[in-house]
Amino acid sequence: MDYQSIINEIADEVSPLLKDGKVADYIPALAGINQNQFAMSLTLFDGTQFSVGQADTLFSIQSISKVFSFTLALKFYNTDLYKRIGHEPSGNPFNSLVQLEYEHGKPRNPFINAGAINVTDALINHYGTCKTAYEEVLGFIRAISDDESICSNEIVAASEMEHGYRNLALANLMKSFNNLDNRVEDVVGTYFKHCSLEMSTKMLSRAMLYLANDGVDPILGVTYLTPSQSRRINAVMLTCGHYDASGDFAFNVGLPGKSGVGGGIVAVVPNVMGLSVWSPGLNAQGNSLVGTKALELFTDKTGLSIF
Ligand SMILES: NC(=O)CC[C@H](N)C(=O)O
Numbered sequence: 001m002d003y004q005s006i007i008n009e010i011a012d013e014v015s016p017l018l019k020d021g022k023v024a025d026y027i028p029a030l031a032g033i034n035q036n037q038f039a040m041s042l043t044l045f046d047g048t049q050f051s052v053g054q055a056d057t058l059f060s061i062q063s064i065s066k067v068f069s070f071t072l073a074l075k076f077y078n079t080d081l082y083k084r085i086g087h088e089p090s091g092n093p094f095n096s097l098v099q100l101e102y103e104h105g106k107p108r109n110p111f112i113n114a115g116a117i118n119v120t121d122a123l124i125n126h127y128g129t130c131k132t133a134y135e136e137v138l139g140f141i142r143a144i145s146d147d148e149s150i151c152s153n154e155i156v157a158a159s160e161m162e163h164g165y166r167n168l169a170l171a172n173l174m175k176s177f178n179n180l181d182n183r184v185e186d187v188v189g190t191y192f193k194h195c196s197l198e199m200s201t202k203m204l205s206r207a208m209l210y211l212a213n214d215g216v217d218p219i220l221g222v223t224y225l226t227p228s229q230s231r232r233i234n235a236v237m238l239t240c241g242h243y244d245a246s247g248d249f250a251f252n253v254g255l256p257g258k259s260g261v262g263g264g265i266v267a268v269v270p271n272v273m274g275l276s277v278w279s280p281g282l283n284a285q286g287n288s289l290v291g292t293k294a295l296e297l298f299t300d301k302t303g304l305s306i307f
Contacts, residue, residue, distance in 0.1 A: 003042060003050040004052075006302060007040050007052040008052055009301070010052070010294050010297045010298060011038060011040065011053055011294075013297060014038065014297070017293060018035065018036050018037075018038060019035070019036070019281075020289055020290075021282050021283060021289035021290060022035075022281055022282055024062075024261035024263075024280075024282060024286070026163065027159055027160055027163065028162075028163060029159035029160075030060060030156065030159075030261070030262065030280075033280045034280070035263075035279070035281040037053070037278070037279060037280060038052075038053040038054065038277075038278070038290055039051065039052070039053035039057060039200070039277065040052050040053060040201060040275075040276070040278075040294055040298075041200075041205040041276050042205050042273045042275045042276075043205040043209060043273060045209065045218040045219070045272075046218075046219070047206075049205065049206070051202055053201075054278075055202045056200050056202060058199060058200055059198060059199070059262045059263060059264055059278055059280070060156050060196060060261075060262035060264075061197050061198065061260050061262060062195045062196075062260030062261045063094065063111065063113075063116070063195065063259060063261065064259070064262075064265075064266055065116075065137070065141075065195050065197055066110060066111050066115070066116040066119070066258065067111075067237065067266065068137055068140055068141050068207075069110075069119045069123060069137055069191075070233060071225065071233060072137060072140055073123055073126075074229050074232070074233065075224065076126050077122060077126075078229070081110075081119075081122065084106065084118055084122065084179055085106065085109065085115050085118050085119065086106060086108045086115075087109050087232070087235075087236050087239075087240070088240075089108070089109065089239045089246050089247075090112050090240065090243065090244070092108075092243070092244055093244055093285070093286070094111075094112050094113050095167065097170060097173065100170060100174070101173065104177050105174045105175075105176065105177025105178070107174070109240040110236065110240075111236060111240045111241055111243075111258060112243065113166075113167055113170055114170040114173075117167065117170060117171050117174070117180075117187055118174060118179065120133065120191040120194070121174075121180050121181055121182050123136070124181075124186070124187060124190060130182075130186045130187075130189065130190045134190050134193050138150065138151075138194075138197065141199075141207065143222070144206075144210055144224070145203045145204075145206050145207040146219070146220065150197060150198070151198065152196045152197045152198070153196045154196070156195075156196040157192045157193045157195070157196035160192040161189055161192055164188060167192075168184060168185070171188050195260075201264070201276040203276075204264060204274075204276035205266070205273070205274040205275055205276040207274065208266050208268050208275065208276065209274045210224050210225070210230070211230055211233055211234055211237075211256070212269060212271065212272060212273060214230050215229060234256035234270065235256070237257055237268070238255070241257050241259065242257065242287050243259075243285055243286065243287070244285055245283070245287055245292075252296045253267065253292070253295045253296050253305070254299050254305025255267040255268060255269060255275070255295065255299060255304075255305060255306060256270075256306070259286070259288060261282060262280065263279050263280035263281065263288040264277070264278045264291070265278075265288055265291040267295055269306075270306060272304060275298070277290075277295060278291060279294075
């Protein structure tokens with residue numbers, strides 16, 4: 001398949017939509033980003049990459065980090081993890097508090113904020129300190145990207161902490177139900193540091209390969225997860241990766257995927273490739289407007305949906 005021509009065509013077709021989204025201004029450090037930007041990359045199992053747009057530009061991965069922290073938590077706790085976090089879609093916004101109250105402090109899934117904060121708490125328990133939990137997630141992301149240059153943006157992390165009332169409220173609510181072990185500020189601070197990591201679409205499409213290949217990096221041959229764990233992560237991405245727009249994403253794109261409010265989206269074509277798009281303007285559910293459209297065009301043009 002002529003992937004380069006296909007993604008070039010997609011870039012042309014989505015460009016009139018770049019003005020339609022809205023950048024995430026609830027994180028002040030992200031509010032000033034020029035939304036007139038777009039990138040798309042794919043990486044095949046032999047390492048061949050195809051890209052269009054600003055595919056080397058680093059952006060805040062935000063909730064895409066939830067895929068990587070969930071991977072490590074699943075690796076260490078396996079199905080015991082589901083004692084503290086579910087794997088059902090929430091049908092609610094990513095930062096919603098109401099369901100968490102009804103459901104006695106147990107987050108619906110690891111891809112909403114409450115779930116990822118809870119996963120971070122489990123990782124802090126496993127690694128012993130916040131610092132090690134942060135460094136191990138970073139080390140894992142560098143390994144699956146095969147790129148040691150990846151770092152967090154301290155200004156973004158501090159900006160999130162300063163304005164993180166809702167995430168602190170979610171953590172406090174879980175703590176009140178005895179479903180958070182460590183100090184609220186420590187857990188949320190570590191979670192923000194993972195969210196503030198910066199990557200490009202080239203790096204992210206490479207990083208997704210282990211999930212396209214049953215938990216094994218097809219280039220380096222490293223095993224990260226069992227095939228069954230890897231399939232479970234893809235299932236949770238498909239059903240929960242886009243919050244209350246997860247059904248729309250499955251319907252229109254038809255791939256396991258995960259978005260972040262930095263405007264990035266990652267997706268997996270099982271047995272074929274890792275994919276990533278970025279465009280900072282978001283739709284009403286907090287997912288990249290142009291990125292979602294680009295992935296929809298991609299599966300339409302290539303037939304590479306899982307359905
Ligand atoms: N959807 C997202 O990307 C949200 C992540 C962001 N750090 C937050 O906690 O609000």
